[in-house]
Amino acid sequence: MLNETACDQLRRLEIIPLEDEAFATAPGSGRLFHLNATARIVADLLKSGIPLDELAQTFAETHCVPPSQVMLDVETLVHTMITDQSEADSPDQSVSLAVPLFPEPTMAAAYRLFGHVVRVGYPTADVAATCGPLLAPMAVPLDTPNDLLVTYKEIDGSYEVACGSATVRVPRAGWSAFVGLQRAVLCHDERDPGPFQTVLHGGAVVGRNGAWLIGGASGRGKSTLVARLDAAGLRVLGDDLVPLAPEDGRAFPFAMALSIKEGGWSVVRAFRPDLMKSPPQITRIGKTVRYVAPINGPLDEDRQGQPVAGLLLPRRTVGADPTIKPIGLKQAMIGLCDRFGRFPVEPRELRSLVSLAARIPRYELVYDDFGDLLPGLLGLL
Secondary structure, rough: OOOOOHHHHOOOOOEEEEEEEEEEEEEOOOOOOEEEEEHHHHHHHHOOOHHHHHHHHHHHHHOOOOHHHHHHHHHHHHHHHHHHHHHOOOOOOOOOOOOOOOOOOOEEEEEEOOOOEEEEEEEOOOHHHHHHHHHHHHEEOOOOOOOEEEEEEEOOOOOEEEEOOEEEEEOOOOHHHHHHHHHHOOOOOOOOOOOOOEEEEEEEEEEEEEEEEEEOOOOOOOOHHHHHHHHOOEEEEOOOOEEEOOOEEOOOOOOOOOOEEHHHHHOOOOOOOOHHHOEEEEEEEOOOEEEEEEOOOOHHHHHHHHEEEEEEEEEEEEOOOOOEOOOHHHHHHHHHHHOOOOOOHHHHHHHHHHHHHHHOEEEEEEEEOOOHHHHHHHHHO
């Protein structure tokens, strides 16, 4: 049976209904959650004031859903909420990257991020080891005049990351320091925060009519698809993070290295043989990746935002016939909901995100050999 703490978690959810299911977020959580039918009903009942001890009896009397199944569905959701937030708040302990030693106390480097030249002062070799492989493909000469400066200050076991008028507090760990850098650069002008209320964990490329978002769960092939479209001549707005203005339907660039997981190396090296020159890295979640610079990065015009033209959800399946098929709003939102957690997604923004997904074309890409799918996809984009 759910305890009162779990019920409090569910009562805080802002629910956006979608057919018989729903999507939800809790203020300040930085997470979007998919609610199946039973989890949504329980959340609705708790928010309406029904006491915890009446829930099981309520479902028992309906005879439509076993109370045990209801509790299992909801407990799974609560566990996901708690686990995700714990991961977001805890210092990272698993960074293990094979990089050369950097001189102490500081290694400075300049990068092109979000259309700016950003100069970063790494506080430690651990932070340099985490940031370096992701940002090195964007590096520019150190004597380049910088638009922005990122600094780190250690305070009580945390880093205070500053950029422009923005400051971000993160745990003192390599990956957390990199997330702080991303946040600080995106929010560098607090007087004019720009359109970055929502940042999608996914990729985006620019087609004939604007930006195509590329979403989906980890391992589905987002980065592999971005790399293939990049090699075909489309501009890359982002491989890992895409700032969005859902109300206006625009996507903005946040270029970093393309991150190709081990399962995609054989596919990508066929059209990007330079991938294999990049040393493999072990990420904070135990994935082995290689990083490679995009061929076609963002242009200055992209800094004003590209209208979102549509959404692609890749799914590589052994033996599958190449298929580009339209999908419904529910499936699209499930694909978009994968780990928004590096940046906050507040309840007011969730409604705009659902509205954006509802008004753009949405396709699932099912394939085994991506080459068979490419001609049709390029015709679509």
